[in-house]
Amino acid sequence: MGEQALIEHIRNTFYSRSKAVALGIGDDCAILRPRRNHEILVTTDFSLEDRHFRRDLHPAASVGHRCLARGLSDLAAMGATPLAAFLSLALPAHMLQTQAGRRWVDDFFSGLRSLALQHDTILAGGDTSESPADFILADIVLIGSAPIGRSLRRSGARSGDLLYITGSLGGAHAELAALLASNRPSRSTTSSLHPHLYPQPRLAVGSTLLRRNLATAAIDLSDGLSTDLTHLCESSHLRAELDASAIPLHPLTQKLPPQEALHSALHGGEDYELLFAVPSTTPIPRSIAGTPITRIGTLARQNKNKPLITLIHPTKATTELKPAGWQHFSR
Amino acid sequence: MGEQALIEHIRNTFYSRSKAVALGIGDDCAILRPRRNHEILVTTDFSLEDRHFRRDLHPAASVGHRCLARGLSDLAAMGATPLAAFLSLALPAHMLQTQAGRRWVDDFFSGLRSLALQHDTILAGGDTSESPADFILADIVLIGSAPIGRSLRRSGARSGDLLYITGSLGGAHAELAALLASNRPSRSTTSSLHPHLYPQPRLAVGSTLLRRNLATAAIDLSDGLSTDLTHLCESSHLRAELDASAIPLHPLTQKLPPQEALHSALHGGEDYELLFAVPSTTPIPRSIAGTPITRIGTLARQNKNKPLITLIHPTKATTELKPAGWQHFSR
Numbered sequence: 021m022g023e024q025a026l027i028e029h030i031r032n033t034f035y036s037r038s039k040a041v042a043l044g045i046g047d048d049c050a051i052l053r054p055r056r057n058h059e060i061l062v063t064t065d066f067s068l069e070d071r072h073f074r075r076d077l078h079p080a081a082s083v084g085h086r087c088l089a090r091g092l093s094d095l096a097a098m099g100a101t102p103l104a105a106f107l108s109l110a111l112p113a114h115m116l117q118t119q120a121g122r123r124w125v126d127d128f129f130s131g132l133r134s135l136a137l138q139h140d141t142i143l144a145g146g147d148t149s150e151s152p153a154d155f156i157l158a159d160i161v162l163i164g165s166a167p168i169g170r171s172l173r174r175s176g177a178r179s180g181d182l183l184y185i186t187g188s189l190g191g192a193h194a195e196l197a198a199l200l201a202s203n204r205p206s207r208s209t210t211s212s213l214h215p216h217l218y219p220q221p222r223l224a225v226g227s228t229l230l231r232r233n234l235a236t237a238a239i240d241l242s243d244g245l246s247t248d249l250t251h252l253c254e255s256s257h258l259r260a261e262l263d264a265s266a267i268p269l270h271p272l273t274q275k276l277p278p279q280e281a282l283h284s285a286l287h288g289g290e291d292y293e294l295l296f297a298v299p300s301t302t303p304i305p306r307s308i309a310g311t312p313i314t315r316i317g318t319l320a321r322q323n324k325n326k327p328l329i330t331l332i333h334p335t336k337a338t339t340e341l342k343p344a345g346w347q348h349f350s351r
Numbered sequence: 352m353g354e355q356a357l358i359e360h361i362r363n364t365f366y367s368r369s370k371a372v373a374l375g376i377g378d379d380c381a382i383l384r385p386r387r388n389h390e391i392l393v394t395t396d397f398s399l400e401d402r403h404f405r406r407d408l409h410p411a412a413s414v415g416h417r418c419l420a421r422g423l424s425d426l427a428a429m430g431a432t433p434l435a436a437f438l439s440l441a442l443p444a445h446m447l448q449t450q451a452g453r454r455w456v457d458d459f460f461s462g463l464r465s466l467a468l469q470h471d472t473i474l475a476g477g478d479t480s481e482s483p484a485d486f487i488l489a490d491i492v493l494i495g496s497a498p499i500g501r502s503l504r505r506s507g508a509r510s511g512d513l514l515y516i517t518g519s520l521g522g523a524h525a526e527l528a529a530l531l532a533s534n535r536p537s538r539s540t541t542s543s544l545h546p547h548l549y550p551q552p553r554l555a556v557g558s559t560l561l562r563r564n565l566a567t568a569a570i571d572l573s574d575g576l577s578t579d580l581t582h583l584c585e586s587s588h589l590r591a592e593l594d595a596s597a598i599p600l601h602p603l604t605q606k607l608p609p610q611e612a613l614h615s616a617l618h619g620g621e622d623y624e625l626l627f628a629v630p631s632t633t634p635i636p637r638s639i640a641g642t643p644i645t646r647i648g649t650l651a652r653q654n655k656n657k658p659l660i661t662l663i664h665p666t667k668a669t670t671e672l673k674p675a676g677w678q679h680f681s682r
Binding site: 042043046047048049050051052053054056059060061062063064065066068069070071072093094095097098100104106108110144145146147149150151152153155157159161162163164168171173174175239240255 | 373374377378379380381382383384385387390391392393394395396397399400401402403424425426428429431435437439441475476477478480481482483484486488490492493494495499502504505506570571586
């Protein structure tokens, strides 16, 4: 399989029609036709071997899934609907020449494809290259759309708004820690209960928040709650008070000591849940699109005597929460 | 300079306003607002060290320039107007910690920025990461727009159409060959007469072809005339006859033996000129937007007794021209 064969393989695997994709793989550019009165949202994310994944630990299907999930989650955070994805993929030369290498590529695309199908996302183009070193390099672009002026930004929250999150936190960190401790490749190829290997971007929640005009601001929890809430506070020029006992912990954290479980939830990162702000007068259901929604804190005017984020412990004692989010691992 | 500082540096360097970019760097996604009744064009291109450039030969400003030029040229080929660029950049860790490394990054962005300014292209987002190995990795996304249904594709040419190119060919290959032979870094930081180091994407020609409805099909010459004309013929289900003596050779090829000069023009690649098809009844000026335009051949119905591309030599003898385009160099 050469580079041209790889492109053909991708084209055949992902061939599909869509009103939004007027022209897919095979010309100098792809052509997208968003709906009238919609704006275009664009996000790009690297997935680099040994920075974002390890070939010896992550199943190839998980690498493909996570590569797409990162971009889809950015669209979800803004309430956008995905139109198309573009993948740039560089592979070490030997991977196209060995059976194991070709199987890796097949599994990578099958993981990416099944998540893409789930969210009506078409792979409409990209680039391929031989990798300059023995590392797999991927960069994904997601393009989505939303009605003009309605996209959820980090900057729209107001003092008095309440903070909510989808799902539960800490699971991705707990699963990754277990994976690193075992130091053996995971054989898992299914997505249920694998918050690290197969995170679920919250597109249905994001688009519901936008459609029903529920949220004033939103962000996805990719770097960890402490870091991403800091971004939201800084963008909205507000401070936050976070109720530690309200934060829903993922079942996988239950094997950990309580302090460590909370630490995973606050700083673990890569849970890809949504954090959003809602006016206190707006009623929020307990679940949206089947995903549980939990209130975890409030936003207030910045005050030089108060930290940007105050963590309220179960004892009612308060401490400052500093951003200490996820640093991508390396060997 | 850490990763956050790098992002700040990029944001400050490229800060600018545009009607088309409603939200740039700093949220989960950028927001673009194309003009009403326009479609969106998307292209992505890797620029990987040792595959697409060499740190010991290419000035950093040239690497930045070429990174953007590849994407802009794809937009030019379809007649599109650039709206925004997105850059994913992974740097070896030591580059952000040494003065030489920081200078490289500054020069890279200055090369990218000056071409971006020339074509009103805003850097609206991207991603950064530490590179997993001692290689600089870049991936650029260009987003452009064109009136709905008017983008120039490879597939629209008809039998009897004439083939034209912009500018001259072989220069990029000739300059690269000289660079490789000298095996010394080029000190050049200016773009005049450096078809390899500072190629000029033909955006003004592309948009004129579209606006005046002159071309039935177009492609940019990135892989070499023999390969790119093959793509155009295959997409349009036509064959081509190419007049070797009509092909304008770049001045830098004049030091080469005639056969080698022609070889550079036919197969050299990376000239980033446009190749386009025009109905024989449509008059084409000798230059468009200041760029010379030259007729180099004709298109005809496919015929199983004739090759996809026939090269007509000055002696009137004919041979088959097979695609033998550019393979990116590696050490």
